[in-house]
Amino acid sequence: MRLTAEETARAADFLTQAIAKLAQRPVRLMEVCGTHTVSIFRNGIRQLLPPTVELVSGPGCPVCVTPNQYLDTAIAYSGREDTILATFGDMLKVPGSQSTLMAEKTQGADIRIVYSPLESLTMARDNPEKAVIFLAVGFETTAPTAAATILQAAQQGLDNFFVLSAHKLVPPALRTILAAPDIRVDGFLLPGHTAAISGFAPYQFVVSEYQVPAVITGFEALDILQAIYMLLAQIAAGKAELANQYRRVVKPAGNEAAWNILQQVYQPAAAIWRGFGEIADSGLALRPEYSAFDAKLRLPLAAVVTREPAGCRCGEVLCGRIRPKDCPHFGHSCTPEHPVGACMVSVEGACAAWYKYGQGRWNYA
């Protein structure tokens, strides 16, 4: 069920030529999702596009948009006696105000990497005398997995499992970008996996209220090229429709079972996004029925002092206002080994991707 190398190359060739024909004037397309940012770089897609097509990164990197306060709180929890912190690997090197989870782990804090939130339930069962706190970060793709985990914890009657939630929803951030008068986006590559969960409905407003074309996009190189083609075709025809390039995965109604589990455990709440400030109804908070699992309620912590890194322009990168290399820190004082902000250390951060894949410091002529 795969294409051969020749077929892939031919298809790519065809799409890039078609794109070049359509891109007569400059267009600015936003790839919302961090996984798209990485895929675009890993496949060298920018090299294939004509100079008239600019791809700009958006706020779809859950680690990047998580503010310092969350990291500082997590780090503070890791310093507690009898506490195990369970986290996705993505969070480990992200800088808080003073430190990182990786640094704390090196100095002895019990911080464990999990691939699935369910692993933290096993930790809770195996360590009844300790509190296990799961760092729940991620968008609509990941939040249902945390919700399902909480339901299981409730079923199993666990009293030492907690969640520090920073889940966010993508559409409210898109709305903020669309409403900002100084940010111009001519088309959106929408995140295929969040749409796989939520369905089309939450993204309709992009075309109906703002008349900007949007395509729900898959993650392979050819998916992305086809989606860019579809956007340019719409722009050339003066259309603004919500189209689905990722038909093999995204159904119009999404995954209703997952969405229901999400709604059962979580409710929308205001959330702070790095670079955006507070956005109403853009985060997910535990419903009162599940407050027993809320770390901040059940495990009180002394107030955490938070400072944002001076001169860090991650926020502007996340809105697509500047490119990573426009930030004065990029490549000099801010590198993956010594990051100033989250965008440089998160695997999906625009700055990290630009740096790692050579943009802004390498150009293969």
Added chain:
Amino acid sequence: MCLAVPAKIIERSEFLGTVDISGVTREVSLMLLPDAVVGDYVLIHAGFAIQTIDEEEALRTLELFKELEQYETDS
């Protein structure tokens, strides 16, 4: 934010399933996809199956990529 991998369900027992990805097998939760059956292709994310992959649509996409010259004339 969405690293997810296609896999085939080869075993199922209540809400737990075993999936196969190119010969590698792993246990995943089917809590988010309760109607999935053995033989389904699904997307795996963070230890859960999060959506089924529509084989017909997948084939159609593949065919499309193979026959793109035709696609141009159609549109």
Added chain:
Amino acid sequence: MLPGINTAKDGGIMHNQEELILLGHGSGGRLSHDLIKNIMVSAFANPLLAELHDGARFSIDGTKLAFTTDSYVVKPRFFPGGDIGKLAVCGTVNDLAMCGAKPLYLSAGFILEEGLPIAELKKIVESMRATAQVAGVTIVTGDTKVVERGAVDGIYINTAGIGAILPQADITASRVKPGQEVIVSGYLGDHAIAVMSERHGLTLPSEIISDCAPLNGLIQELLTEVPAISMLRDPTRGGLATTLNEIAADAGVGIVLEERSLPVRPEVSAVCELLGFEPLYLANEGKVVVFVEKEYSEKVLKIMHQYQVSAAARIIGTVSDKAAGQVALRTMVGGLRLLDMLSGEQLPRIC
């Protein structure tokens, strides 16, 4: 910068009040390189060390020798396709071979944890004996220390080796020139995946085993038959990408790889996709990458295909005169991207 962060004397930024060794320092990527360069190489400073090849090469009374050492701390100690003992012999044998030497004598130092079952030690030592026999080397000296429970994880082994440089061998970065081809001896990432899968709750098909093997037989024939070979290296820690970056930097050339030519087993790709790893950065323990003038590539491949360890050998790229010091990857869709050196350790990711 971040408040509370000091600026070090050289203008770099210290992120801890006291700099500590991180796991990333051992992963073979940029962090490792910088640590070794800034601390060990700068302290021990001498021209032999400065070469930073797999081993040191020198003459004693006119006899050209190579000398190398390596330590082994792999977990789990026994993995599909090998164990820490086999690894300890192969690693040093291969490093000597990469210097263009015929490996002759090895030393073996053991650090044992109190409580390690002697039966396990026996198994490991027997594995070393068998591997040394296959490789045609003799273990002639060693040392054994025991430390308290918890001070080491079971067993750590150090091996050092001496070999005689083959007369035809001239492995040196300055011989790597634009136009040469890059050949890899087989599938990438098998060892790392065989070792780590247990840890991540994945069950692999039995075909995925560590590629751990002595390569000196193959390399001796290659160097004898094709003296035009300019460079050999084994892509261990940090993977193929790191090894090629080192060579590109040492030789002052660019390297372009073709993604469609890279040999990676589908099972290895699957694990990488699941966990968010990249095959080009995974360790191999029985592979060699060879640089040679284009006209000799077929001959190199013919020799390689006769050995089991290199049955899947293929040409994967070329040396370029552009973008010196950097490695590029031409992707399946025809794009070109930088293939950078590994930064710290690869962490599993879901995003």
